[in-house]
Amino acid sequence: MSHEQYKNCIEECLKCMQECNHCFDACLKEKDIDMMRDCILLDRECATLCSLAANTMSINSPFVREICELCAKVCEACGNECNKHNHHEHCKKCAEACFACAKACRMMVA
Amino acid sequence: MSHEQYKNCIEECLKCMQECNHCFDACLKEKDIDMMRDCILLDRECATLCSLAANTMSINSPFVREICELCAKVCEACGNECNKHNHHEHCKKCAEACFACAKACRMMVA
């Protein structure tokens, strides 16, 4: 598969990476930070995996499938956590980006 | 500075990261790989720094200026090397992305 074919999946990964990072930053500033512990951890993990997946696809690595599958799992975990706090705009947007990215990764693997 | 204000610079970093990765992959497949040694190394370095800069801006880190300044330097080095091989389409596109990214990083720092 060429990097052209990866295009949509790379874009979703890079959007998700950014939303996870914004959410990480915003969670660290929330009054109710006590409730955001898991969200902060998963935001970091998910940004890392999305970044890795985008890099992996764009160097056309032989491990694209494995990494996208893992990325989808981490995105789903992060999206589910963020959804518990979707009264925070940043968590709501992050959850949406996570589920969109998970979907794109799963389609790529299929 | 908020992540909205970083938007253009993040986009240039992520474009450049992708072009550097494509160029890395393509250089590794070139017949004249003997000529592409420095290009392969700088493509990896530049993708790493662009990825770091995009992550740093999107978590709103206190080290954005320093990292963007360094990213600009690495982009310029990679762009200059790629320009020597701009008969390869991937090197030509990579050089353009590198210089555009360097410019965006330098504007952000200014």
Place this chain on the structure above:
Amino acid sequence: MSHEQYKNCIEECLKCMQECNHCFDACLKEKDIDMMRDCILLDRECATLCSLAANTMSINSPFVREICELCAKVCEACGNECNKHNHHEHCKKCAEACFACAKACRMMVA
């Protein structure tokens, strides 16, 4: 599992990361670079995964198992490739580090 329990696996990952990076650098300087294309790519991939695995274990992430499993796979692929060129000292040492790391990752997952 605490980070103390991860200790041996983290150490193997960090050793392997370094050997893969040395091998990447050395392959790029080899006269027979034409033969080292896959080695260069896998060295980069393997260093990336080892680095990720070490970070993942040391933040005590919920995805340690998945990432160590993937790390083992990439280490084995890189070790097998390096073994084809084990007349190069750097490839020989890299292959050894890759197989040791794969073993440590597989034990951790088991």
Place this chain on the structure above:
Amino acid sequence: MSHEQYKNCIEECLKCMQECNHCFDACLKEKDIDMMRDCILLDRECATLCSLAANTMSINSPFVREICELCAKVCEACGNECNKHNHHEHCKKCAEACFACAKACRMMVA
């Protein structure tokens, strides 16, 4: 400079990376997480830079000096923040690792 000459500095970077990651994990579990916001952010940043510095040295990159200089800065910022909370064992150990790493990076650059 060869990777042998980088050896000590790489080791300090990798120790510091691990301590920052442990501190990140432990801060996220502290009762007084409200006080640990800056520590959590800087732990992540510092682990990222230490990891980058170790990779950069071990691939023998032309940007080792610039990245080690930046790594030293981030280590000092993280060490200073951790020192404010050195009643937490993890912050105390992290601060020590940060200052040791900053020192090794500054010596390497000098």
